[in-house]
Amino acid sequence: MARPPLFRRAKVIRIVKETPDTRTFVLEPEDGPFSYRAGQFCTFKVTVDGKPLFRSYSMSSAPETDTEFMTTVKRVPGGAVSNWMHDNLSEGDEVELTVPTGRFCLRDGDTPVLGFSGGSGITPIISLAKSTLASTDRTVRLLCADRNRPSAIFEAALDELVAKYPDRLTVVRHRDDEHGYVGAAKIVEFVGENTAGDAYICGPEPFMELVENALPGPGRIFSERFGGAAPAKPAPPTSAPAADPPATQAVAYPATQSPDPAATEEGTVTIFINRKKKSVPRRDGETLLESARRAGLTPPFSCESGNCATCMAKLTEGKATMRVNDALTDDDLEAGYILTCQAVPDTPSVTVRYE
Numbered sequence: 001m002a003r004p005p006l007f008r009r010a011k012v013i014r015i016v017k018e019t020p021d022t023r024t025f026v027l028e029p030e031d032g033p034f035s036y037r038a039g040q041f042c043t044f045k046v047t048v049d050g051k052p053l054f055r056s057y058s059m060s061s062a063p064e065t066d067t068e069f070m071t072t073v074k075r076v077p078g079g080a081v082s083n084w085m086h087d088n089l090s091e092g093d094e095v096e097l098t099v100p101t102g103r104f105c106l107r108d109g110d111t112p113v114l115g116f117s118g119g120s121g122i123t124p125i126i127s128l129a130k131s132t133l134a135s136t137d138r139t140v141r142l143l144c145a146d147r148n149r150p151s152a153i154f155e156a157a158l159d160e161l162v163a164k165y166p167d168r169l170t171v172v173r174h175r176d177d178e179h180g181y182v183g184a185a186k187i188v189e190f191v192g193e194n195t196a197g198d199a200y201i202c203g204p205e206p207f208m209e210l211v212e213n214a215l216p217g218p219g220r221i222f223s224e225r226f227g228g229a230a231p232a233k234p235a236p237p238t239s240a241p242a243a244d245p246p247a248t249q250a251v252a253y254p255a256t257q258s259p260d261p262a263a264t265e266e267g268t269v270t271i272f273i274n275r276k277k278k279s280v281p282r283r284d285g286e287t288l289l290e291s292a293r294r295a296g297l298t299p300p301f302s303c304e305s306g307n308c309a310t311c312m313a314k315l316t317e318g319k320a321t322m323r324v325n326d327a328l329t330d331d332d333l334e335a336g337y338i339l340t341c342q343a344v345p346d347t348p349s350v351t352v353r354y355e
Contacts (some may be wrong), residue, residue, distance in 0.1 A: 003124055004221060006097060006098060006135050006309075006326055006327050007045050007096040007097060007306060008030070008031055008047070008096070008099065009029070009030045009031075009094050009095070009096055009152070010028060010029040010030060010069075010094065010095055010167070011027065011028045011029040011030065011093070011309055012027060012089055012090070012091055012093045012094070012095060012096050013023055013026050013027070013028045013068075013069075013087065013089060013090065013091065013092075013140075014026040014091060014149070015090070018072060018153050018154065019074075019150060020150065020151075020214035020345050021070060021074055021075040021086075021151070022073070022074045022075070022120065022153050022236070023071075023072070023073055023085070023086055023126045024060055024070050024071070024072045025071050025072075025073065025089065025095075026041055026068050026070050027067070027069050027070070027095065027097075027282045028069070029069065030094075030185055031071065031088065031171055033069065034069055034098075034100055034103065035063075035100075035101055036059060036083050036099070036100035036344060037063070037086075037098075037100070037105045037134075038059070038062040038063065038064070038105065038108075038124075038127040038128050038130065038131030039057055039058070039059075039098065039104040039105045039106065039124045039127055039131075039175070039200075040058070040100040040101055040102040040104070040105065040124075040193060041056045041057055041058040041059065041071075041104075041124070041223070041302075042056070042057060042059070042071060042088075042097040042098050042099070042100050042101070043055070043056045043098045043101075043302055043308040043309065043310055044056075044057060044081065044085075044095060044096065044099065045080055045096040045097070045309070046084050046095070047093035048080050048081070048084050048259050049318045051355055052309075052312075052332060052337075053080055053083040054081075054308070054309045054310050054312055054354060055079075055082070055310070056302050056310055057072070057073050057123075058069045058072070058121045058123040058124035058127065058202075059071055059100060059123075059124070059127055060072040060124075060126055060127055060132035060154070061127060062127045062128075062131040062134070062136040063131070064130065065130045065131070065134050067131070070265065070334075071123075071154065072123045073085050073086070074119070074153070075122035080355075084355070089345065094183055098308055099304070099308075101289070101307075102302075102310070103106060103198070104124055104128075104170060104202070104222060104223075104224040104225075105128075106128055106131055106132055107134075107198060107220065107222070109138070109198055109220075110138065111194075111196050111197045111198055111199070111219065112138060112139045112140070112141060112189065112194045112196075113128070113129070113132050113138055113139070113140045113141070113197065113198055113199040113200065114141050114142075114143075114190075114194060114197040114198065114199045114200070114205075114219070115140065115142040115143070115144050115199075115200050115201075115203075116142075116145075116187075116192070116200070116201045116202075116203070116208075116211045117143070117144050117145065117202055117203055118145045118146075118203020118204050118207035118208070119124075119143065119145070119146060119147070119151070119153075119202070119204065120153060120184075121201075121202030121208075121224070122154055122202075123202070123208070123225055124143075124144065124200075125200060126154050126157065126158065127203055128200055128352065129142060129169065129253055130298050131305060132163065133161065133164075133165050133168060133169060133223040136157030136249065137168075138168075139168045139169070140165075140168060140169045140170070140172045141169075141170045141171075141172070141197070142158070142169075142170070142172065142176065143172050143175050143182075143186075143187075143190045144158070144171060144172070144174065145174045145175075145176070145182045146173070146174070146175055146176070146209060147175070147176040147177060148175055148176065148178075149175060150324060152175070153174065155339065157172075158171050159171075161190055161225050166299070168227070168250060169225055170249045172190055174186065179303065182207065182210065182211075183210075183214075183332075184210065184213070184214035187210070187211055187214035187215065188214060188216060191215065194219075195216050195217060195218065195219060196218060196219045197217055197219045197305070198219055198220045198221075198222070199211070199215055199220070199221045199222065200222050200223075201221065201222070201223045201224070201226075201293065204299075205225075205343060208223050208225070208248035209222070226270070239306065244280075247302060248334070265346030265348070266348055267281070267282035267349045267350075268280070268281060268282060268293040268343070268344060268347070268348075268349045269281075269282050269288065269292075269295075269298055269349070269350055269351075269352075270317070270350070270351040270352070271288070271291065271295055271299070271351075271352055271353075271354070272351070272352070272353040272354065273292070273298075273299055273313075273353075273354040274354070276297065278292075278295035278296065279295070280294050280295045282331075282345055282348065282349070285322075285344060286344070287340060287341055287343060287344055288313070288320065288338070288340040288343045288344075288345070288350070289304070289311055289341040289343075292340065292352075299311060299313075299343055300354070301340075303341075304341045305324065305326075305341070306322065306323070306324030306325055306326050306327060306339050306341065307324075307326045307327055308327060309328060309339065309347040311339055311340045311341045312327070312328065312332075312337050312338070312339060312340070312352045312355075313337070313338060313340050313350070313352045313353060313354045313355070314335070314336045314337050314338075314352065314354075314355065315337070315338050315350065315352055316336065316351045316352065316353055317338050317345070317349065317350055318345060318347035318348075318349055318350030318351065319344055319345070319346040319347045319350070320338055320343040320344060320345050320346055320347075320350055321343065321344055322338060322339055322342040322343050322344075323342045323344065324339075324342050325339060325342065327339060329334070338352070339354060
């Protein structure tokens with residue numbers, strides 16, 4: 001039986017201006033509606049200056065409440081895909097995207113749901129909130145951190161949800177220009193008596209780390225880092241830096257288990273990403289993505305199973321074999337692109353460049 005194509009086409013039927021730098025794209029898949037869960041994301045494929053680029057964006061719709069399928073994209077300074085989507089997509093255009101995937105979804109339980117969002121991190125959080133309110137009787141409390149009032153995404157939509165569920169939904173807004181960056185004390189104050197609640201966190205990396213470290217526990221913690229949701233874990237002890245660092249566009253990844261040092265082979269893996277260059281000794285059986293993490297870098301990835309192409313990079317020196325490739329086309333391979341989550345070096349030294 002022929003395998004269905006990884007990337008599907010969808011028509012942009014409406015574009016909603018949420019803030020000066022944020023747009024919601026209402027999409028109509030050409031093969032019929034997608035089946036998805038609140039909190040999931042799609043990986044989009046666009047071609048910029050002749051190069052295929054892949055980025056993952058969360059759904060802002062929820063299947064329990066929305067008849068339309070929506071993703072919300074914030075323009076990122078220097079972001080090739082977000083800027084292309086803002087500047088080039090119009091109603092009636094088509095986009096290429098994968099079916100929804102991801103594990104940042106509502107877990108079963110009867111405790112309160114605590115949502116923590118920083119900036120555009122509200123996108124999967126509002127999806128989860130709508131789903132929770134419509135399909136369970138759990139209470140939902142959201143802490144939404146934004147730079148200022150004009151940058152707050154879904155402010156009107158959240159007000160409407162509060163009006164609809166006044167006894168079950170609470171939204172607390174924190175604006176950096178008025179209150180400074182969110183600190184650990186603010187997190188503890190917000191949680192209050194709901195220490196056993198399930199926490200769902202999405203936003204810039206410093207924000208997520210701060211929330212994770214400040215949560216008093218014993219509630220479960222789930223964080224969206226586009227590598228799949230972090231597994232449930234007990235909240236760490238309350239500890240936070242005296243001053244919060246500014247929000248940055250960063251991604252963190254689970255640590256890769258280090259192979260036995262005896263498995264180290266001759267050769268070097270060199271990675272170029274975000275104007276950084278790092279080299280590490282080659283290790284037997286280690287993928288290029290794992291090597292990049294071991295080098296202390298934060299490369300992009302999503303599925304880690306060779307399906308989405310988010311981890312795609314260009315092999316500029318040496319050779320590598322991919323264990324699985326369900327994403328790249330023959331043209332991509334001919335141009336030297338590989339899936340770093342699946343590629344294992346065949347030559348003593350290899351060099352890869354993330355676009």
